[in-house]
Structure formats: structure tokens, C-alpha cells
Amino acid sequence: MITNETNQAELSGKVLEEPKPSHSIYGESFFIFPLEVPRLSGHVDVLPVILPERLLAQAGLSKGARIGLRGQLRSYNRIIEGSSRLELKIFAKEIYGFPEGDCLNRMEMTGFLCKPPIYRTTPFGREITDMLVAVNRSYNKSDYIPTIAWGRNARMAKNLPVGQKIRVEGRIQSREYEKLLESGERIRRVAYEVSASALSLQEPPAGE
Numbered sequence: 001m002i003t004n005e006t007n008q009a010e011l012s013g014k015v016l017e018e019p020k021p022s023h024s025i026y027g028e029s030f031f032i033f034p035l036e037v038p039r040l041s042g043h044v045d046v047l048p049v050i051l052p053e054r055l056l057a058q059a060g061l062s063k064g065a066r067i068g069l070r071g072q073l074r075s076y077n078r079i080i081e082g083s084s085r086l087e088l089k090i091f092a093k094e095i096y097g098f099p100e101g102d103c104l105n106r107m108e109m110t111g112f113l114c115k116p117p118i119y120r121t122t123p124f125g126r127e128i129t130d131m132l133v134a135v136n137r138s139y140n141k142s143d144y145i146p147t148i149a150w151g152r153n154a155r156m157a158k159n160l161p162v163g164q165k166i167r168v169e170g171r172i173q174s175r176e177y178e179k180l181l182e183s184g185e186r187i188r189r190v191a192y193e194v195s196a197s198a199l200s201l202q203e204p205p206a207g208e
Contacts, residue, residue, distance in 0.1 A: 006111065007135045007143065009090055009172060011047070012068040012104035013037035015061055022050055029053040032089070033061065035069075037105050037172075045105070045174045047192065050074075051092040059095040068098035073107060073172055073194070075143040086144060088192040090172065105171040107194050109145065110202060111135035112165050119158035129154040133168065133194075146193040153199045165202035170195045 019031035030050050037045045049069065051059070061067070071092040078085050098104070111133040118130040131147045147168055149157045160166070175191045 006109060007072040007074075007137065008070070008106075008108045009073050010068070010070050010104060010106045011035065011037055011090065011172070012066070012098040012102060013047075015063055015065045015067060016046065018063050019051070019056055019061055031056050035067075035090070038103050039105070039171075039173075040103060045172070046190075047172055047174060048089045049092055050089045051095070055092060055095060061095070066098055066100060068096050068104065070094040072137075073109070073143065073145060074137070075145060086146075088145065088172075105173075106169075107172050108167070108169050109133065109135050109194070110165070110167045111142075111145070113160055113162050114144065116162060117157050117160055119154060127151055127154040129157040131157060131160075133166065146191070147196055148193055149196040149199055153196055157199060160201075167200045167202055168194060168196045169198040171197070 014036045016034040016036050019033040022030045022032040024030065030052055032048060032050050034046050035049045037047055039045065059067070069090070069092045071090055071094070074089055074091045076087045076089065078087050113131055114134040115132045119127070120130075121127055127150065129149045131149065133145045133147050135143045135145060137143055171194070173193060173195050175193065176188055177191060178186045179189050180186055
């Protein structure tokens with residue numbers, strides 16, 4: 001799936017629940033459902049998929065169906081308990097039948113670093129760099145996509161300046177974590193991010 005598009009996702013997996021209404025905009029209704037996407041390691045990512053009603057009618061999705069899809073990874077700002085929260089969802093543009101036994105999770109995007117990268121090592125000594133990549137979309141919109149790089153890619157990314165244009169190839173993954181509330185209560189949440197398998201610089205940052 002090598003294209004000139006700045007944001008391309010292609011996944012295959014199992015529909016875990018029947019699609020349910022998500023929202024409406026400009027008279028068009030959208031639906032959401034969780035897609036179970038297995039990794040080669042045996043771990044499973046459960047990813048939220050949004051699709052327009054017209055595509056839902058064409059696809060005829062049902063619980064347990066095995067599908068493939070092509071679309072984009074998009075970010076949405078939600079106001080939750082008075083604070084803004086970034087949510088990621090896969091926006092499906094095409095859905096097709098996919099054979100049993102195969103595993104597909106590809107993400108390719110080109111965008112700009114909009115925050116300084118954060119470099120760290122895991123308790124097991126693995127190097128990791130966290131990035132936030134702004135990917136331009138039509139109608140002067142942008143998607144802000146959390147991205148992680150490991151090992152050699154992490155070392156390359158850790159000193160990149162804000163504004164650097166990069167291309168990322170990898171996969172979309174889900175990750176559970178605990179959030180400590182001001183009350184002292186701990187709640188479990190799920191984060192979505194792109195795990196980079198390849199990272200390349202596209203051009204110097206603006207002003208250089």
C-alpha cells in the first residue's frame with residue numbers, strides 16, 4: 001500500500017459488535033464498531049472504526065464478520081468532564097471481504113512533529129521515543145497522531161525539531177493504561193497510537 005496519500009490505513013480483522021450510531025454531521029449519519037485485529041505475536045488490538053451510513057448499507061456488517069478495510073486514522077477532540085481529550089478512530093472509506101487466517105495492519109502517514117519528542121527507556125532496557133505527528137487533511141483540518149518509535153528509529157527521532165516533516169510506516173495499536181484521578185481513584189483507559197517500523201525525514205523544518 002505505497003501511495004502519495006499522507007494518511008493511509010489498511011486493516012483486517014473481526015467485527016466484535018454490531019455497528020451503532022456515533023454522530024451526524026451535515027445530514028449524514030456515521031456508525032462505530034470495534035474491530036479485533038490480531039498481531040503476529042498473538043496479541044490482539046481492538047480498534048474503533050467509524051464509517052458513513054452509505055458504506056454501512058453496502059457492507060452489511062454483522063457481529064463476527066471477517067473484513068478488510070481501507071481508510072484513514074483520524075483524531076477527534078472530545079470534551080470529557082470539562083477537559084479536552086484526543087481520541088483516535090479509523091475512518092473507513094472502503095470495506096471488503098478478507099480471507100481467514102491472514103493478519104493485516106498497515107499504517108502510512110506523512111506529517112510534521114508538533115511537540116518535542118520524548119526519549120526514554122523501558123524497564124527492560126528498550127529505547128523508545130514518543131512523538132505527536134500532525135497530518136494535514138482536506139478542508140484545512142489536521143489529525144494529531146501519537147506515534148512511538150523503537151530502537152534505531154527512537155535514537156533517530158529523539159533529537160528531531162518541532163516542525164520536522166517525517167514519513168512513518170507501521171501499525172495502529174491499542175494499549176491499556178491506568179490513570180490516577182485527583183480523588184486518588186485509578187481507572188483503566190485505552191490509548192491508540194502508531195508503532196513505527198520505518199521512519200524517514202522528508203525535508204528540513206521551516207526556517208532552515
